[in-house]
Amino acid sequence: MALSSDEIKAAMLAKAEKAPKPQLYVKDFYACDPDTKPRAIKNIANDLVKEGKLMFWSSGSTTMYALPSRIKNEETRDEAEENK
C-alpha cells in the first residue's frame, strides 16, 4: 500500500533532518515509500520546496534537496567571514 502524500512528506523531512549530509538526491527519497513511483516522489519533493520546507541546492550540474536550516549559502557565508 502506498503511503499518502502527507505521510511521504513527513518521511522525507525526517530523512533530510537525520541524513549525515545535508544535501540529498531525489533518489535518496525513493526509499521513503517504495510503493510510490519515482516521478510521484519527485513531485512531492518539489511540493515541499514550494512550501518552503525544503530548498534546492545546486552544484551547477546537479541539483539536490536540503533543509534550509542545514545550508549556508555563499552570500551569508561571505557576510559571516566579513563579520569575523
Added chain:
Amino acid sequence: MGYDPANPMVDRITDIGPPHFEQFFPPVVKKNYGKWLYHEITQPGVLMHKSETGDECWTVRVGAARLISIELIREMCDIADAHCDGYLRWTTRNNVEFMVDSKAKVQPLLDELASRGNKFPVGGTGAGVTNIVHTQGWVHCHTPATDASGVVKAVMDEIFDYFTSMTLPAQVRVALACCLNMCGAVHASDIAILGVHRKPPMIDHDAITGLCELPLAIASCPLGAVKPVKATNSKGEEVKSVKVNADRCMFCGNCYTMCPAMPLADPEGDGIAILVGGKVSNSRSMPKFSKLVIPFLPNTTPRWPETVAAVKNILEVYAKDARKYERVGEWAERIGWEKFFEKTGIPFTIKSVDDYRLAYDTWRTSTQFKFTSHIK
C-alpha cells in the same frame, strides 16, 4: 505594478515556457513553411532557398562572437528593422542570419553590413570554416583550463579567409570547450580545441569541512583516486578531509565540480589539447568522435600562438590533401592516421595511445599499416 518584494508571491506567473516560434517568422518563411524545394549558396555567406510557391528566401549569414552586448544586439535589430521586416535568427553555431524575400534586397543589406566596420563578417557557408562553437572560459566559468572567447578570437582572426570563402574539400567544424566537462560537446568536431588540466587537485584542509560533503567528493572520482583521510589544517587542528592518489588522477576535475576545496587549475598545468576528425552528420560515413592528436599546448595569452598555428596547419594540410567532400576524419581514415601524423608533421606521442576505458577499440589488431617515417 511590477515586483513587490513585500509580496513576492502575488500575481506570480510560472511555467509559461518560451514564446511560440511562429510569431518570429519573417513573412516569407511563414508563408512557405514546409514548402521549400532546394537551396543554393550564391556567394559565401549568402543562401537562396526556393519554395514550391516560387518564393525565394535570401539569407545573409554573419559571424558573431558568442559573447555579445545588448548594444550590439540592438545594432543587429536596427539592421533587421531596416532590411528584414524586423526579423532575424541565430544559428546553432552562433552566426546571425538576416533574411530578405528577394535578390534585389541582398546587396543593400550586404552594403549596410559592410559599412559597420568588421562587426558583421559575411560567410560561414559551404566548404569553409564556420563560426567556432565554444564555452565560457575565463569570462564566466569556475572550472576552465583555458579561456574560450580569447582563443576563439585569435584562431578566427588567423583562419578568417576560410570563413569568407569556400575553398576547402568540405565544411570544417571547429569547436572549443574550456575543460573536460565539454559544455561545448567538442567530441564530434572536425577540429576540437579542448582545455585540459595536468596537475591533480590541491586539498584546502582549512575550507573542506565547511565547503564540501566528503562522501560526494569521494564518490565523484571515476578512478577511485579520492580517499578520506584525517588531515591537519593550518591552525594545527585535525580535520576530516581527503587525499588524492596522484598516480590515478586523470585530471578530469569532476571532484572540483562537487567540492570547491579541491582546486586543480594552474597556470603551468593548464592548457589546450587538439582533437581532430569528428563529425556529427551521417553523410557518407557514420558520426565519428574527435581523436586526440596534440596532447598539450600552453596557455600563451593573449593570442595562443601555438594553438592558432596548430589549427591552421591541420587545416592547410587537409585543404591540400583531401578529396572533394571528404571531412577531416574521413580524410585521415582514408590515408591512415600514421599518414595524418606524417603529413601534418605533428609528432606522434604516447599520449595519443588510449589507456582509459574502452581503449582496446582504438588499438591496431591487424598487420595492415603503412610504412611512414615513424618506423625506424
Added chain:
Amino acid sequence: MPKHETPLLDELEKGPWPSFVTDLKRQAETKPECWDILGQLELSFKDRITHWKHGGIVGVFGYGGGIVGRYSDSPKEFPGVAHFHTVRLNQPSSKFYGTKKLREICDLWEKYGSGMTNMHGSTGDLVLLGTTTPNLEPLFYDLTHDLNMDLGGSGSNLRTPACCLGKARCEWSCIDTQALCHHLTMHYQDEIHRPAFPYKFKFKMSGCPNDCVAAIARSDFAVIGTWRDDIRMDQDAVKGYINGDFPANGGSHAGRDWGKFNIKKEVLDLCPTNCMWMEGDELKIDNSECTRCMHCINVMPRALRPGADQGATICVGAKAPILDGAQFATMTIPFLKIDPETEFEAVIEVIEKIWDWWMEVGKNRERVGETIMRVGLPTFLKVMEVDIIPQHVREPRSNPYVFWQDEEVPGGFERDVIEFRKKHAQ
C-alpha cells in the same frame, strides 16, 4: 567603477574577426560593471587562470534551475562582478526573433544585468550573463509579466530542448522540429524548471540525418528526421547537374576549381552502400539498399529529395566524455511517425518509458547513456518494449557469454545432482 588597464585584452581588438573586447568596452560606456568583467578577465590573462568561484545556491523561488550562481574570487578589486549570476532564458524554438522582442530582452537586461549575453549557450538557451541575487526576483517578475518569457533548465533538470530550423527554411526536414520542440518544452515545464532526474537530460531534434543540432552527439533523447520510401527524383535536374547548369552541393564548393561535375566520382562512388548507378542519362537508385546518409541529396538538392513517407529515428543516450568516455546516441526506434495531430503522443510515450526506468535504475549523476552501458543494451531494449532487430547493432557480438534466463532453457536451471551422480560417478 574605475576603468582598468587591459593591455593583454587590447591585443584581441586587432584582426578581422569581431572582437568581444571592443564590444565589452562599448557596453561599458553605459554599463560600467563591464569594466570589471574586462578587469577580471585581464587578470586571468595575466595569471592564466580563472578568477570565478563555484556557483552558490541562487534561483527564483520555486524553480530549481534556470539560474546559475557565479561569484568573483577577487570581489574587492572587481566589485561590479562580485555577484555575477547567469540567467538562462528559454529561447524560441530554432532561434528566430522579432526585433521588438529582442529589444525588450535588451531593455530588461539593461535594467537588471550587466548588458552582456551569450547568443546562445551550448544547450540552446539565450544566456544573460551577470546579475546579482537581489535582482533575480524582479527580473523574473518582469520576464514573465511583461515579456511573456520564461527560464530554461539547469542542474538535474530536463535541459532546455533545442532543434534545427526544420521546415521553416530547409527542404530536407522530415519532421516538424520546431513544433515538436515547442510542444515538448511546454508539456514538460515542470521537468525543465525543477529537478526531476538522477542527472541532466537533454532533448534535441534534427530534421534530417545531416543532424545540424548534433542531436546524436549531444542529447540523451535524439529525434532525427528520416524517411522510409524512395528518394524523390527529378531526372531533368539530374541532367542539369551533369551538364553543369546547377552548382553541385548547392554551390558549397564554388570557391575552388574542382573541375567539371562528375556524377560518378562525386555521387555514385561516394554512396556508402553503392546503391546508385546510371542507365544512359537516367539516375537509378536501389532504395531498398539506401541507408539515408544524405550525401547524394546534399550534392544534388534540386534533383533529389528525401522520400515522402517521413518520420524520425529515435536514438538514446549521447553524452560528452565525462566520465567513462563519449557516447553517441544508440539507435533505439528505427522509425516513428511524428504527428502533431496527436500532440506527439507517440514521442511522449517513448520519453516517459525511458524516464520511468532511468529514474529508478539510474545512479546519481549518471546519464541515461551510462545507465544503458552499465546494464547492457539488451536490458534497455527490453525495457523499451521494442522488437530487437539487427539494426540495433553494427555487428553481432563476438563473445559467446549470453545471459540465458532460467525460463529460456528446457527444464530450467534447477537440477538434481544426486540423480546426475547415479549415471556419472565422481
